[in-house]
Amino acid sequence: MAEEEMLEQIRELIEARFGLACTDWQQALLTRAVERWQKAGVTPGATPHSSASSEQVQALVAELLVRETYFFRDKAQIDALIEVALPACARLGTPGRPLRLLSAGCASGEEPYSLALAIGERAGHLADRTWIHGFDLSRVAVEHAREGLYDSWALRATPEGVRARAFRAEGNGFRLKDEHRARVTFEQRNLLDPDPEFWRPGSFDVIFCRNVTLYFSERAIRAALARFAAALVPGGFLFLGASETLRGLSDDFELSFWGDTAIHRRREQPEGDAFATSLHAPSCWMEQIHSSTARIVALTARDALEEEGEPPCPPPSARSLRRLVETERFGEGLALIRRAAASHGRRSELQLFEAIMLSGLGRIEELERVCAKLNATQGAHAGSYYLLGLCREHANDRSGAIGFYREALRADPSFAMAHLRLGLLWRTVGDLRGARTALREALAGLSRGPEEHVVLFGGGFTRATLETLCREQLVAAEIYR
Secondary structure, X not given: OOHHHXXXXXXXXXXXXXXXXXXXXXXXXXXXXXXXXXXXXXXXXXXXXXXXXXXXXXXXXXXXXXXXXXXXXXXXXXXXXXXXXXXXXXXXXXXXXXXXXXXXXXXXXXXXXXXXXXXXHHOHHHHOOEEEEEEEOOHHHHHHHHHOEEOHHHHOOOOHHHHHHHEEEEOOEEEEOXXXXXXXXXXXXXXXXXXXXXXXXXXXXXXXXXXXHHHEOHXXXXXXXXXXXXXXXXXEEEEEOOOOOOOOOOOOEEEXXXXXXXXXXXXXXXXXXXXXXXXXXXXXXXXXXXXXXXXXXXXXXXXXXXXXXXXXOOOOOHHHHHHHHHOOOHHHHHHHHHHHHHHHOOOHHHXXXXXXXXXXXXXXXXXXXXXXXXXXXXXXXXXXXXXXXXXXXXXXXXXXXXXXHHHHHHHOOOOHHHHHHHHHHHHHOOOHHHHHHHHHHHHHHXXXXXXXXXXXXXXXXXXXXXXXXXXXXXXXXXXXX
């Protein structure tokens, strides 16, 4: 079997089984897997005749996943759990009932342990009735979580008092004390595997699934969100990563803000578990790969190049691309742009849309490369610098993000979204005067700026929602001045 053919079959296999939509940076890992499997005589094909074992496929997927995590990451979300979600859930149903929290894609356990520690420290009256469970695809990660031994880098955001009370030094690392480890259970599990008992309706009060669906295909994201909605109690809470959104993907949740933290709360009547129709059954998932491939091709950029002999694809209009951004059909938009580039060469007017599509798909490394090319060909571009700022925030590089947002404002002083992000960052680092100035500028820019800026750079939020966020942040900055 030719290497390229096997590479394509591996992509189809891991998308269908695990929902993972491979991007350019994973290409080298996939190529090495092809070489290993060819030497071993493994056939990965998306057919019942595949000779790839479940263990081989899971080992490959584990290599492809990003596992950068640490204790008390995105602390604002943990604060929202303690201040908003847990008290609300405690008021639901029978008084004193158990509260059930799930960490989906828990990696080596830092997230669920952080939740347990925060609840114990700040909501002790609820600790004894709270059950926390984490699962991850990687067996190695789950074993690490159960062991509870971490290096100092994993504890870099842990408050000193919590570190002293909850951990003990062991060798070159720190082990979480037994009483805290006992409050969290772990298992190896694939989020996309059907398990009616585990995912029965009303199983969980709160689900954390942060920065997991960034790497999923749209098909898998929609199905996973439907599963979460069905498994949450009415009024339960879902916490996603800061760059993840439900807009255009699920109508089962209501969005609100606690400070600048987005909170998704399950509506009373979700639409149900889409896994019944959109994902595999235990015995037939291989057969379903072929039926889903056509849609995957339309939604992923790696299939965007035209086949030899196909008529040239006309460049998509700005209006049509804006509509795709509004409906969050980022994969489809990226495919159109790259098909047009294959026919007509890369056009500078399409590069910004290409960057926006990559941002919506969470493909950070590609996004940074496209923005760098955009600045090189068109000079200082406000939108490009803004997107680079988001990339730096994603990498927890606050100073880098601030630098790019300032560059965006040099190019366009009225760019409201750059003012807004700067305001949020200034408040995070304690510069309340800078935060107030930036947030006032953001509010003014939102009131008079073009609607296109909100659509393209507003992260799926409406002008009214962004204005409300600015006002709430301004009030908070005034209170603590």
